[in-house]
Amino acid sequence: MATLSPTPLPHPSLWRADEAAIPCPPGVPTGHAALDTELPGGGWPPGEMTELLTDCSGHGELSLLLPLLVRSSQNEGWIAWVAPPHIPGIPALASAGLRTPRLLIVRASTTGERAWALRQALRSDACTAVVGWLDHVDTALLRRLQLAVRETTMPLLLFRSAHSAHTASPAALRLQLSAGAPGVLRLDILKRWGRPASRPLHLSLEDSLSPSSGFPVRQQMAGARIGAPPAQALIA
Amino acid sequence: MLWLALFFPDWPLQALFRSQKHEAPLAVAARQRLVALDAAALAQGVRPGQGLADALAVAPALLVRTQSTEAEHAALRDAAGCALRYTPQVVLEADGLLLEIAGSARLFGGTEQLLCRLRTDLASAGFHALTACAPTPRAARWLALASPGQCVDDVEDLRATLAALPLRVMEASERIKALLADSGLRSVGEVMRLPRNGLAQRDASEVRRLIDQALGRQPDPRPYFKAPRYFDSRLELPAPRHDADVLLFVANRLLNACCSRLSAAHAGIEHCLLLLEHEHHPATPLALTLGTPSRDARRMILLVREHLARIVLPEAVSAIRLQATDWISLTGRSDDLFGPQTPSPDRRREACSTLLEQLRARLGRDAVYTMSARADHRPECAQRACEPGAAETGYSSGKRPLWLLSPPQLLKLVNGCPWYDGPVQLISGPERIESGWWDSDGSTDPCGKEALRDYFVAVGRNHARLWIYRDHAPPHRWYLHGLFA
Numbered sequence: 005m006a007t008l009s010p011t012p013l014p015h016p017s018l019w020r021a022d023e024a025a026i027p028c029p030p031g032v033p034t035g036h037a038a039l040d041t042e043l044p045g046g047g048w049p050p051g052e053m054t055e056l057l058t059d060c061s062g063h064g065e066l067s068l069l070l071p072l073l074v075r076s077s078q079n080e081g082w083i084a085w086v087a088p089p090h091i092p093g094i095p096a097l098a099s100a101g102l103r104t105p106r107l108l109i110v111r112a113s114t115t116g117e118r119a120w121a122l123r124q125a126l127r128s129d130a131c132t133a134v135v136g137w138l139d140h141v142d143t144a145l146l147r148r149l150q151l152a153v154r155e156t157t158m159p160l161l162l163f164r165s166a167h168s169a170h171t172a173s174p175a176a177l178r179l180q181l182s183a184g185a186p187g188v189l190r191l192d193i194l195k196r197w198g199r200p201a202s203r204p205l206h207l208s209l210e211d212s213l214s215p216s217s218g219f220p221v222r223q224q225m226a227g228a229r230i231g232a233p234p235a236q237a238l239i240a
Numbered sequence: 241m242l243w244l245a246l247f248f249p250d251w252p253l254q255a256l257f258r259s260q261k262h263e264a265p266l267a268v269a270a271r272q273r274l275v276a277l278d279a280a281a282l283a284q285g286v287r288p289g290q291g292l293a294d295a296l297a298v299a300p301a302l303l304v305r306t307q308s309t310e311a312e313h314a315a316l317r318d319a320a321g322c323a324l325r326y327t328p329q330v331v332l333e334a335d336g337l338l339l340e341i342a343g344s345a346r347l348f349g350g351t352e353q354l355l356c357r358l359r360t361d362l363a364s365a366g367f368h369a370l371t372a373c374a375p376t377p378r379a380a381r382w383l384a385l386a387s388p389g390q391c392v393d394d395v396e397d398l399r400a401t402l403a404a405l406p407l408r409v410m411e412a413s414e415r416i417k418a419l420l421a422d423s424g425l426r427s428v429g430e431v432m433r434l435p436r437n438g439l440a441q442r443d444a445s446e447v448r449r450l451i452d453q454a455l456g457r458q459p460d461p462r463p464y465f466k467a468p469r470y471f472d473s474r475l476e477l478p479a480p481r482h483d484a485d486v487l488l489f490v491a492n493r494l495l496n497a498c499c500s501r502l503s504a505a506h507a508g509i510e511h512c513l514l515l516l517e518h519e520h521h522p523a524t525p526l527a528l529t530l531g532t533p534s535r536d537a538r539r540m541i542l543l544v545r546e547h548l549a550r551i552v553l554p555e556a557v558s559a560i561r562l563q564a565t566d567w568i569s570l571t572g573r574s575d576d577l578f579g580p581q582t583p584s585p586d587r588r589r590e591a592c593s594t595l596l597e598q599l600r601a602r603l604g605r606d607a608v609y610t611m612s613a614r615a616d617h618r619p620e621c622a623q624r625a626c627e628p629g630a631a632e633t634g635y636s637s638g639k640r641p642l643w644l645l646s647p648p649q650l651l652k653l654v655n656g657c658p659w660y661d662g663p664v665q666l667i668s669g670p671e672r673i674e675s676g677w678w679d680s681d682g683s684t685d686p687c688g689k690e691a692l693r694d695y696f697v698a699v700g701r702n703h704a705r706l707w708i709y710r711d712h713a714p715p716h717r718w719y720l721h722g723l724f725a
Binding site: 065066097098099105129 | 612724
């Protein structure tokens with residue numbers, strides 16, 4: 005939130021920028037209240053492209069999408085993951101409540117094939133959510149993806165590398181993900197509808213990382229229990 | 241009874257050049273003489289009946305094919321397949337069709353609507369027809385030949401309408417036609433007024449029978465066309481071509497004809513074979529697999545497009561043949577009440593399998609899959625890639641990462657501690673996994689190995705959460721196996 009001083013403005017014909025009305029459709033809730041308040045429409049922009057720029061892994065960048073994916077998996081249809089960088093951990097997804105048989109994984113080597121697969125997934129009525137990992141993509145391809153996603157009502161979530169933050173993109177929402185404090189994901193909103201965001205957002209994804217959320221867990225621990233204080237070192 | 245007659249003008253030309261996409265002067269010859277021409281050829285000064293050599297001298301670009309009875313029969317059967325969608329009573333003529341539509345016109349919203357849809361279907365299979373309706377098959381045929389577009393509902397009006405038609409529409413023998421013409425008769429009406437006994441004396445009572453049949457005074461039984469429950473049709477290209485859009489266009493014609501037949505038979509296909517024939521090489525087969533029974537030509541053409549983009553042709557294609565043999569009965573389905581925005585479960589399911597086939601056609605079969613859970617303690621064995629639709633729901637077993645690395649990444653040791661772009665600090669664990677002793681080391685299965693490991697949740701550089709393990713077996717190496725993304 006912008007923190008301008010609340011002093012009344014001197015002239016009635018002057019408007020403060022954050023009071024300007026932005027006509028935008030209601031978003032798809034992200035499942036993170038702090039993020040929802042920052043996003044115009046209160047969630048992922050529907051029928052638009054959202055870029056998640058990140059170079060790190062292991063900070064909760066996938067957990068950010070989990071609430072959306074879990075909700076999408078309740079309906080019949082594929083949750084398409086195009087060219088994920090690693091193998092998704094099915095037990096972890098299942099424990100978050102995702103119906104894993106609806107996860108469709110598409111491997112594609114070239115950028116062109118990835119973009120093509122994403123467009124097919126968007127055009128067909130078969131998908132309830134589409135997530136893609138794209139690198140070295142030019143504006144023309146992004147533009148075509150944007151045209152494809154505008155025909156739908158779901159958000160397209162694209163992971164791209166952090167250095168593409170400096171190039172222009174037609175995406176409606178661009179978030180830069182990086183590591184914050186331990187267990188905290190730092191989100192910089194690079195682009196959104198309406199006024200720009202001034203401060204980064206710190207999301208604690210500790211809950212979605214710990215197994216206490218979702219289904220009851222069968223503990224099979226041989227040693228110490230999960231959830232020990234982070235500072236404690238237990239080198240065997 | 242209401243009969244709809246379809247007459248295909250320049251039938252030898254239509255039957256042979258169904259695949260032709262671009263306007264070019266076309267002609268069909270029989271015994272070195274031209275029997276049918278298109279408008280472009282006529283405009284260049286070629287005339288029907290002209291000798292082949294003369295015609296080629298006038299228009300060197302003229303594309304000439306020899307008339308083929310077999311091709312005409314096959315084309316007529318394809319056209320009849322389109323018509324079968326609208327009525328089960330279809331009669332084959334030499335260069336046209338007769339359809340009894342009194343029973344089905346109402347279903348399709350009237351004769352006009354039915355005609356409009358039939359024309360679209362025929363056009364998508366590459367046919368152009370002149371049409372007319374009448375209460376008797378013969379009258380309908382005569383009207384289609386001489387004044388297309390007419391529709392006579394009442395038998396009483398037939399006499400006056402037919403009387404105006406020229407004599408050439410009658411199917412009488414050449415001898416009788418010549419006899420009548422020599423007598424100064426020009427129209428059907430004039431022949432109608434001739435006395436029966438006079439015609440009989442001149443051995444021309446056949447004319448009388450034709451007129452009686454046309455007016456509905458004599459029975460005119462017709463054998464109905466029975467379509468076989470398979471589709472095998474071949475289209476020749478005017479000239480061998482390489483370009484995908486021409487091949488797609490021809491394949492589209494064949495698939496449309498096939499889907500019309502399927503729809504008439506309330507059937508669908510799960511797979512079919514498209515053979516791209518070459519002049520000097522054996523045919524290139526394209527096997528289309530649809531996943532679910534379907535008769536949607538658009539869906540098939542999408543698959544053909546993906547296949548054509550992928551394959552390499554040894555030579556230009558001279559003809560395309562479509563074979564669809566295994567028909568599966570497929571009942572019709574109602575449209576969704578709320579339109580495509582909220583697709584019904586059936587439609588969703590169909591879209592799901594369509595997407596799958598489309599992606600697999602281009603990226604390969606193994607590139608598109610789902611993950612299924614397995615009851616195994618070893619993380620790499622607890623899940624495996626499987627055929628979409630056959631996956632089992634996962635269940636959680638302790639704290640597991642969202643990304644799994646395959647194979648696990650070996651971590652180097654710095655000062656006796658594991659190192660991953662920086663020192664790694666263990667925050668919880670160990671979780672001991674000892675499993676798989678029954679799997680021998682020599683197994684070919686990638687996960688078919690005994691696992692003796694202690695797993696830890698660790699924090700690496702920039703507070704990245706890692707899932708690492710230490711092998712029990714000497715030299716007790718550390719591996720990174722997952723990321724809590």
